[in-house]
Amino acid sequence: MKIAQKTIKFLTIAMVAFFTATTFASGTDKKHDDQNDGGRVNTKEEVEAYILHHIKDSHDFSLFSYTGDNGERHHFGFPLPIILWTSEGLVTFMSSEFHHNDDGHVIVEKKGLKFAKVHSKIYELDQSASSISFDETHHPTNAHKVLDFSITKSVVGILFIGLLLLFWFSRLAKQYKTKKVPTGFARVLEPLVIYVRDEIAKPNIGEKHYRRFTGYLLTVFFFIWVLNLLGLTPFGFNVTGQLAVTACLAIFTLVIYTVSGTKGYWMHMVWMPGVPVLIRPVLAIIELAGALLIKPFSLLVRLFANISAGHIVVMSLIAIMFTLKESLGVVGATGLSLVLSFFITLIEVLVAFLQAYIFTMLSALFIGMAVEDHDEHH
Amino acid sequence: METLLNDFSPGLFVVSTILLLALIGLMVKFAWKPILNSLEERESGIEDALAAAENARKEMQNLQADNERLVKEARAERDAMMKEARDIRDKMIAEAKEDAKEVTTKLIENAQESIQQEKQAALAELKKNVAELSIGIAETVIKKELSSKKDQLKLVEETLKHVTLN
Numbered sequence: 264m265k266i267a268q269k270t271i272k273f274l275t276i277a278m279v280a281f282f283t284a285t286t287f288a289s290g291t292d293k294k295h296d297d298q299n300d301g302g303r304v305n306t307k308e309e310v311e312a313y314i315l316h317h318i319k320d321s322h323d324f325s326l327f328s329y330t331g332d333n334g335e336r337h338h339f340g341f342p343l344p345i346i347l348w349t350s351e352g353l354v355t356f357m358s359s360e361f362h363h364n365d366d367g368h369v370i371v372e373k374k375g376l377k378f379a380k381v382h383s384k385i386y387e388l389d390q391s392a393s394s395i396s397f398d399e400t401h402h403p404t405n406a407h408k409v410l411d412f413s414i415t416k417s418v419v420g421i422l423f424i425g426l427l428l429l430f431w432f433s434r435l436a437k438q439y440k441t442k443k444v445p446t447g448f449a450r451v452l453e454p455l456v457i458y459v460r461d462e463i464a465k466p467n468i469g470e471k472h473y474r475r476f477t478g479y480l481l482t483v484f485f486f487i488w489v490l491n492l493l494g495l496t497p498f499g500f501n502v503t504g505q506l507a508v509t510a511c512l513a514i515f516t517l518v519i520y521t522v523s524g525t526k527g528y529w530m531h532m533v534w535m536p537g538v539p540v541l542i543r544p545v546l547a548i549i550e551l552a553g554a555l556l557i558k559p560f561s562l563l564v565r566l567f568a569n570i571s572a573g574h575i576v577v578m579s580l581i582a583i584m585f586t587l588k589e590s591l592g593v594v595g596a597t598g599l600s601l602v603l604s605f606f607i608t609l610i611e612v613l614v615a616f617l618q619a620y621i622f623t624m625l626s627a628l629f630i631g632m633a634v635e636d637h638d639e640h641h
Numbered sequence: 642m643e644t645l646l647n648d649f650s651p652g653l654f655v656v657s658t659i660l661l662l663a664l665i666g667l668m669v670k671f672a673w674k675p676i677l678n679s680l681e682e683r684e685s686g687i688e689d690a691l692a693a694a695e696n697a698r699k700e701m702q703n704l705q706a707d708n709e710r711l712v713k714e715a716r717a718e719r720d721a722m723m724k725e726a727r728d729i730r731d732k733m734i735a736e737a738k739e740d741a742k743e744v745t746t747k748l749i750e751n752a753q754e755s756i757q758q759e760k761q762a763a764l765a766e767l768k769k770n771v772a773e774l775s776i777g778i779a780e781t782v783i784k785k786e787l788s789s790k791k792d793q794l795k796l797v798e799e800t801l802k803h804v805t806l807n
Contacts, residue, residue, distance in 0.1 A: 320653060348652075384650075411652035418656050425664040432672030439679035443686075456676055477677060478669035486664065506645060507654035511661060 310582040316365070318501050318574050319383040321416040323358040326498070338363055343419060348410035349376055349387050358413070367395040367403065378409075385411050420502040424489050428482075432456075459484050459623065467627035472634045476627070479519060483512060484623040491570060491615030495577075495608060503618070504570035506563065513563035516626040517555070524633040558629055562622060569618050573611045580604040774804050 325340035342359035351374045360371045367379040370388065377388040379395045386406035388395060398404050414422075435449040435456075445453050464473045464480050490502045502508055530536065532550040535543050583600035591599060778800045782793055 319648060320650060384647075410655075411650060412656055413652065414656075415653060417653060418660070421657055421660050421664075425660060425667075428664070429667055429671065432668060432676065436672050436675035436679070439675060439683075443683055453676075453680075456673075457680065460677065460680075474677070478673040479665055481673050482661075482665045482668045486661070505653060505657075506649045507651070508657045510649070511654055511657045514658075515661065515665075 307586055310579075310586060314575055314578045314582070316383070317499060317578060318504055318571050320501075320505055321383055322361070322380065322385070322413055323363065324416055324419060325363070328363075336363070343414050343416065345385065345411070345413040347378070347385060347387075348412065349374075351376055354378075367397075370394065379403075379406060385409060385413075416500065417502045417505050417508060420490060420493060420500040421508070424486060424493060424502075428485050428489065432485075455485075456481060463620070463623050463627050467624065468631040468634065471636075472631075475523070476519065476630050479515070480623050480627055483515070483626060484619050487512070487566065487622055488616055488619035491618060492612070494570060494574065495611055495615065501570065501574055503566055504574055506567050509563040509567040512566070512622065513559040516562060516629060517559040519626075520630045520633040521555070523630065525636070527636065528633045554629075558625075562625060566618055566622050569614060573614055577604055577607055577611060580607055774800075 322345060323340060323342045325338050328336060328338040328340075331337055342357045345356055345358050347354045354373045354376065356371060356373055361369050361380045365380055365382060367381040367386070369379065370393070371378045377392070379386050379388060381395065381403060385408070386395065386403050387409045388406045392405040395403050395406050431448070431452055435445055435452050438445040438449050444450070459481050460473075460477055463484070464477045468476055487503055490500070493500045494503060532554060533547045535546045535550070538546060580603040581600055583603065584597050587596040587599065590596075778797060781800065782796055
C-alpha cells in the first residue's frame, strides 16, 4: 500500500507541479483503480504512517515503487551508504542490505554486530539478541541507537544543493571578471544577492558591520530557500524539515552573534544599566535565557515546523484521493485532491521563500543586536 | 516532544554541521567575496559615472552660457560696426553734398563774375560806341555848320535814327 501511495504521490506531485499534462491524471486514476482491483485498502492510519515516514530522513533514495503482478515489490531508486559509529568502531555498508525494510525485521550483520532499521533509525542489537523486540510503546527493548553518520537522503540533498549553489554563484562570480553585468541565469541570481545584502543584511546589522556577516547570511538564505523548494519536488526531500539541520543552522547563528557580541551587548545582558540593582540579576537571567536558548530555539523550531507542516498538509491533501474515495467517488476525490493540493503547493512555494527570508532576517537581526554600538544610548 | 527528540538525529546534526561549515567557507571564498566586491565596485563605478555625467552637464551648461555670451558679444559688435558704417556712409554723403554745393556755388559765382565782366565790357563798348557816334554826329553837325536850327535838329534826329543800340 505504501508503495502504491508512493507511486500515486509521485505522479500527482509531478502533475501538480507542472499542471499541464492532463494525461497524467488519467494515469493516476488508472493506477488507483488497479490497486483497488488488487483488493488493497488505503486506510487513514496507513496514510498517516506514510506521511510521518516521509517527513523523516531516509537511508535510501527511492524515487517510486510498485507492486508487481506476482505481489513482489519493485523499487526504483538507489541505495545510499550507511556509516555507523558502533561499540566496535566504524561500520559501513549499503542501505540496500536492509531491503527497504523499516520495521526491524531485516537484521544486517557486520563485524559481529547486528543492526536493524526501525522507522528510519538504525539500532544495534544487544549481543545475545537475534531479532529485535519492542515494548508496548514500540520502543526496542533489546537494542540501542548508534551514532549514524550515514549519507542519508538529507545529506544527499545538502550535498546536491551545496554543489549547486557553489556552481551557480561561482559562475556568477566568474562572470564579473569579464563583464560588468552578468548574463544568462546569473542575471537572475544577482538581484537576489543584492536583495539579501540590501534588504536583510544592511538594515538589520547596520552599514558599519554588515559586510562581515553577509557571506553567512547569503549562504543560509539560499541554502534554506533552495532546499525548501527541493522539498516541493516529487523527489521527496525534507531537509529543512529535519530538526538536526535546522538545529545546526540555528546554532550557527547563535555562535555567530555570541562570539561577535560587543561589550555593550554583554553589559546590557548581564548587568542592565539604568534599572534598580535588585532587578538586574533577574533581568540577566531572562536576557541570557532569551539570547542563548529562546532565540536559537525559535529559529530552529520555526523552520522545522513550517516546512514539516507544509509537507504534511500537501501529502494529506493528496491523500484525500484515498480517504474520501468512498464518499466522493474516484473522480470526485481525485479532483478535489488535485485542486486543493495544487493551491496548497502554490502557497508552499511562497512559504519556501518566506521561511528562508524569516530565518535569514532574524539571524541578521540577532547579529545586529549583538554588534550594535551601545554608546549612543548613554 | 518525545517523538521530536527521538526524531533528532545526532549523526545528521554532525554531518550537516560539517557540510554547512564547508559550504559557508567555500561560498564565502569562491562566490560571495568576489560577487560582493564586484557589486560594490560596480556600484561605486555607477556613482562615479553619474557624478561625471552631472559634471559634464554642468560644464555643458557653462559652455552654453559662454557660447551665448560670445554670440551676444558678436552681435553687439556687429551692430556697432554696422552703425559705424552707416555713420561713415552718412558722413561721406553729407561731405559729398557739401563739396558739391561748394563747387556749384563757386561755379555760379564764377559765372556771375564772368557775366558781370562781360556786362562791363559790353557797357564799355557801348559807351565807346555812343561816344564815337556822338562824336560822329557832332562832326556832321559841325560840318554842316549850323545852317539852320531846324536842319540841325533834323540831322540829329536822322542820325539818331540810324543808330541802333546794338
